[in-house]
Amino acid sequence: MSDEHHHDGSIAQQVRVVEALLEERGLTDADEVDAILDSLGTPANGARVVARAWVDEGFRARLIADGNAAVAELGFSMARGPQPQLLVCVENTAEVHNVVVCTLCSCYPISLLGPSPSWYKSEAYRSRVVRDPRSVLLEFGLDLPARTEIRVWDASAETRYLVLPRRPLASEGPNEAELAELVTRNGLIGTATV
Amino acid sequence: MAERFAPGQRVRVRVLDAAGHTRAPHYVRGHAGTVVAVHGHHRLPDDVVAGAADPRVEAVYAVRFAAASLWGSGEHSVTVNLWDSYLSGAESSHV
Amino acid sequence: MRLNDVGGIEGFGPVAVADDAQPFHADWEAHVYAVNVALLRRGVYALDEFRDAIERMPPKDYLDASYYARWWYAIRRLLREKGVLDDAEVAAGG
Numbered sequence: 001m002s003d004e005h006h007h008d009g010s011i012a013q014q015v016r017v018v019e020a021l022l023e024e025r026g027l028t029d030a031d032e033v034d035a036i037l038d039s040l041g042t043p044a045n046g047a048r049v050v051a052r053a054w055v056d057e058g059f060r061a062r063l064i065a066d067g068n069a070a071v072a073e074l075g076f077s078m079a080r081g082p083q084p085q086l087l088v089c090v091e092n093t094a095e096v097h098n099v100v101v102c103t104l105c106s107c108y109p110i111s112l113l114g115p116s117p118s119w120y121k122s123e124a125y126r127s128r129v130v131r132d133p134r135s136v137l138l139e140f141g142l143d144l145p146a147r148t149e150i151r152v153w154d155a156s157a158e159t160r161y162l163v164l165p166r167r168p169l170a171s172e173g174p175n176e177a178e179l180a181e182l183v184t185r186n187g188l189i190g191t192a193t194v
Numbered sequence: 195m196a197e198r199f200a201p202g203q204r205v206r207v208r209v210l211d212a213a214g215h216t217r218a219p220h221y222v223r224g225h226a227g228t229v230v231a232v233h234g235h236h237r238l239p240d241d242v243v244a245g246a247a248d249p250r251v252e253a254v255y256a257v258r259f260a261a262a263s264l265w266g267s268g269e270h271s272v273t274v275n276l277w278d279s280y281l282s283g284a285e286s287s288h289v
Numbered sequence: 290m291r292l293n294d295v296g297g298i299e300g301f302g303p304v305a306v307a308d309d310a311q312p313f314h315a316d317w318e319a320h321v322y323a324v325n326v327a328l329l330r331r332g333v334y335a336l337d338e339f340r341d342a343i344e345r346m347p348p349k350d351y352l353d354a355s356y357y358a359r360w361w362y363a364i365r366r367l368l369r370e371k372g373v374l375d376d377a378e379v380a381a382g383g
Contacts, residue, residue, distance in 0.1 A: 011361050012317035017382040018365070019324055021374055028327035036323040040312065082329035082336050086234050088256075103219050103296035105340055106356070115312035115322070121356050124301040130221065130272050131265055131297045139304050150270035154296065156217045157254045157275035159233045185308070212290070215341035220290050221297040239337040265297065 041114040045076055046162060047183035049112075051176040053089075054167040063089045067162065071112065078160065080111045087112070090153060091164040092193070097144055099137065099190030100153045100161040101129045109160035113188060120189065130154060140191040163187065165194040197253040198278060203229045205257055206284040207276065215243040218280040222272075226284045227259040230273060238277050252278035291344045292351055318357040325364055334367045342366045 022028045053060040063070040067087030078085045090098040103126045108116035129136045133150045153161045165187040186192035206226045233254045241249035261268030313319040342363035368374040
């Protein structure tokens with residue numbers, strides 16, 4: 001492409017032009033673009049799933065056994081993206097801490113959680129977390145005991161991983177909404193304990 | 195569709211002459227790991243991108259590798275999702 | 290082996306851990322995202338082809354480009370290779 005620019009400034013104009021041309025050819029339209037952007041997932045979805053698992057042991061077991069079916073109970077789908085994905089929930093315990101990455105690109109459970117944070121997409125995270133997860137987690141302020149087994153999951157295929165954090169000991173009562181507010185996006189990826 | 199490998203089985207990642215798109219990360223090629231689960235059956239991306247008329251649909255395995263075997267150090271494990279074509283059977287002895 | 294295959298490669302430095310709550314930093318990024326979903330839905334190209342197109346970016350351009358700039362490169366390239374839109378049409382439409 002002789003006039004190709006990879007710099008953000010010129011891309012905005014190209015996007016407008018291309019989108020208009022695609023609309024002329026029936027390959028998209030403004031309503032569709034709006035609908036796609038209005039239906040993005042958010043980390044709050046993952047937080048709801050986690051809170052339900054914390055208060056309902058049956059749900060927790062179903063979530064581990066079949067993530068897709070379990071999140072569907074709460075009205076969430078992993079099938080709204082370009083192709084359906086297998087949702088696998090990996091559970092943190094007293095002995096095991098899980099952390100998720102996509103070293104090859106940036107695969108992430110977008111339809112459930114929305115787009116990933118910038119750091120998840122970065123070469124620094126993708127290259128280092130498989131090699132030295134403890135150092136990476138320290139940069140997030142997470143200092144795990146030496147005896148904790150760390151499992152790194154590289155989402156290199158159609159599986160999307162969701163970390164099920166441990167319920168904080170200080171949390172009491174079955175109020176799911178309050179419990180959900182304790183769950184952060186980083187906790188769902190594994191760069192925080194919750 | 196029968197799967198070649200089952201959870202608990204040792205497998206080795208083939209050293210691929212992948213000049214195009216593939217989803218076998220270089221850092222596991224040639225290494226042995228243990229199957230921890232089967233994660234469905236999916237079209238092989240290498241075939242899709244190569245323009246194959248009928249891309250192979252294969253089992254995808256979650257394979258766990260000990261960090262020490264990959265990097266020479268580390269106590270953690272790395273579990274990677276790998277298509278059947280990327281794998282061969284390995285001896286069940288220790289790494 | 291391609292440049293995207295970074296697992297274990299040294300030298301990328303500390304992770305910029307600041308959490309950007311907004312999914313897109315500019316309007317054009319959101320539109321790149323949405324256009325990609327629309328084209329994938331219609332089968333103009335497959336997700337595997339999209340990833341492959343990003344990986345075919347010249348290495349220096351790949352490292353210099355922002356995340357959604359890489360997506361845009363791939364979309365432009367695939368639209369051209371699939372005979373949907375060529376550079377002349379895009380240049381003329383501006």
